[in-house]
Amino acid sequence: MPIPQTVTDRLRLSPEVAGALAAGIPVVALESTLISHGLPYPQNLEVASASETAVRASGAIPATVAVHDGALLVGLETAALEALATAPVGSVRKAARPSLAVALAEGGWAATTVSATMIAAHAAGIRVFATGGIGGVHRGAVAGTFDISSDLQELGRTAMAVVCAGPKAILDVPATLEYLETQGVPVVTVGQAELPGFYARSSGIRSPFAAPDLGAASAIVAAHLGLGLGSGVLVCVPVPEDAALSDAVARDAVERAVADASAARIAGPALTPWLLARIAELTAGASVHANTALIVNDARVAGELAVRLGA
Numbered sequence: 001m002p003i004p005q006t007v008t009d010r011l012r013l014s015p016e017v018a019g020a021l022a023a024g025i026p027v028v029a030l031e032s033t034l035i036s037h038g039l040p041y042p043q044n045l046e047v048a049s050a051s052e053t054a055v056r057a058s059g060a061i062p063a064t065v066a067v068h069d070g071a072l073l074v075g076l077e078t079a080a081l082e083a084l085a086t087a088p089v090g091s092v093r094k095a096a097r098p099s100l101a102v103a104l105a106e107g108g109w110a111a112t113t114v115s116a117t118m119i120a121a122h123a124a125g126i127r128v129f130a131t132g133g134i135g136g137v138h139r140g141a142v143a144g145t146f147d148i149s150s151d152l153q154e155l156g157r158t159a160m161a162v163v164c165a166g167p168k169a170i171l172d173v174p175a176t177l178e179y180l181e182t183q184g185v186p187v188v189t190v191g192q193a194e195l196p197g198f199y200a201r202s203s204g205i206r207s208p209f210a211a212p213d214l215g216a217a218s219a220i221v222a223a224h225l226g227l228g229l230g231s232g233v234l235v236c237v238p239v240p241e242d243a244a245l246s247d248a249v250a251r252d253a254v255e256r257a258v259a260d261a262s263a264a265r266i267a268g269p270a271l272t273p274w275l276l277a278r279i280a281e282l283t284a285g286a287s288v289h290a291n292t293a294l295i296v297n298d299a300r301v302a303g304e305l306a307v308r309l310g311a
Contacts (some may be wrong), residue, residue: 005103007072007120007123008073008123010070010072010104011071011072011120011124012071012072012073012074013063013074013075014063015071015214015230016075017061017063017074017075017124018075020061021125021126024307025058025060026060026303026307026310026311027062027063027126027306027311028061028062028063028126028299028302029063029064029065029117029118029121029126030051030052030055030063030064030065030117030129030130030131031064031065031112031117031131032048032064032065032066032076032084032111032117033094033112034048034132035048035064035081035084035085036084036085036092036094036109037092037094037111037273038132038276039288039292039302041086042085042086045081045085047292047295047296048064048081048085049081050292050296050299051106051130051296052064052299053294053301054296054297054299054300055130055299055300055302055303056303057300058289058301058302058303058307059304059307060128060302060303060306062075062299062303063121063126064081065112065116065117065120065121066080066084066111066112067093067100067103067104067107067112068109068110069107069108070104070105070182071104071176072104072123074124074126078282083109083224083226084109087109089188092108092109092110093108093109093110093111094110094111095111095113095116096108096112096114096120096150097115097116097150097154098117098150098185098311099116100119102149103116108308111153112161113150114129114134114135114149114151114154115149115150115151115153115154115268115304117129117131118155118158118162118232118248119158121160122159122160124265126174127159127160127162127225127294127306127309127311128163128302128306129160129161129163129302130162130164130299130301130302130303131163131298132164132165132294132295132298133164133165133167133169133198133294134149134151134155134162134164134167134168134176135149135150135152135167135168135171135174135310136148136149136151136152136167136168136171136175136250137149137152137171137172137175137178138171138172138174138175138271139170139172140172141172146269147268148179152176152179153183154232154233155180155182155183155185155234156180156182156232157231158232159228159229159231160232161221161225161233161235161302161305161311162232162233162235163236163237163301163302163305164234164236164237164298165194165196165198165204165238165239165294165297166189166196166197166198166236166238167197167198168272169199169200169250169251169254170258170272170276170279173195173203177205177208181208183231184229185229185231185233185234186207186208186209186224187207187233187234187236188208188210188211188217188221188235188236189207189210190208190210190211190213190217190235190237190301191211191212191238192207192238194206194207194212195207195236196237196239197247197250197251198239198250198251198290199239199244199250199254199279199287199290200239200245200247200249200251201244203236204234204247204251207236209230214295214301214304214308217235218305220233221233221235225309235301235305237298237301238241239290239293239297240293240294242291242293243289243290243293243294244290245283245286245287249283250283250287252282253279253282253283253287254279256278256282257275257278258275260278276291283298302311
């Protein structure tokens with residue numbers, strides 16, 4: 001029987017990422033599910049490329065993460081990004097902590113979600129990760145469905161700064177915050193007292209912690225990671241104002257989409273993509289514009305954070 005391979009054994013760092021880490025140049029991890037499962041071609045490739053460009057403009061090196069033929073790729077070349085972006089629908093697996101071993105064992109391409117990206121990035125020595133919005137506690141989970149994203153437990157067990165625009169708006173946001181508190185994950189919002197509402201700048205929910213600017217947020221991140229508590233820290237930044245939906249429009253679209261999903265009995269892994277597509281219909285594409293804008297903005301902020309941390 002072959003010797004089992006650890007996460008570190010499975011890592012395949014691009015020359016640029018390996019060189020940056022060796023030289024102490026800040027690196028920012030980026031997920032790949034938005035490429036294969038989040039947006040259609042060519043928009044998926046455009047947003048992925050724009051996110052990498054935003055990281056570079058901030059003074060850091062981007063490291064998009066994916067699984068291919070039994071390896072964890074940290075830093076994708078242009079050809080790999082294009083392969084993910086143009087792969088036939090259904091041919092790319094989603095890899096999260098529960099499915100990472102399957103994705104590695106079965107070969108082929110798999111896109112990494114928040115949890116799998118954190119696992120690979122942390123093993124590579126990367127301390128900052130940018131995503132659009134984290135998964136969390138789905139509506140109805142508290143009542144008994146127990147539909148809770150593995151993102152939350154990963155944040156509780158992996159010491160990394162994760163920059164996002166808040167939990168996805170389709171979730172039970174108060175329950176998500178409670179779960180993160182239980183996991184020992186500080187949630188810090190930059191520049192405002194309220195938690196961002198993903199598509200909208202505000203969720204109407206007070207953030208557990210607020211930092212007036214990125215400098216103050218980076219001090220909190222550095223302190224938390226330096227303490228060695230073992231958990232990550234969630235840094236939330238609102239969607240850019242020129243792309244944001246109004247609070248009322250965003251909340252109405254989410255509530256209508258959730259009701260429609262319930263009526264159509266959509267559940268399980270199909271629920272999130274169905275809801276996001278329905279919200280796009282209800283907002284005449286405005287939610288997609290907001291989503292792409294916040295993804296790139298999060299990458300920019302993550303790059304700036306990594307530079308401040310010297311990560």
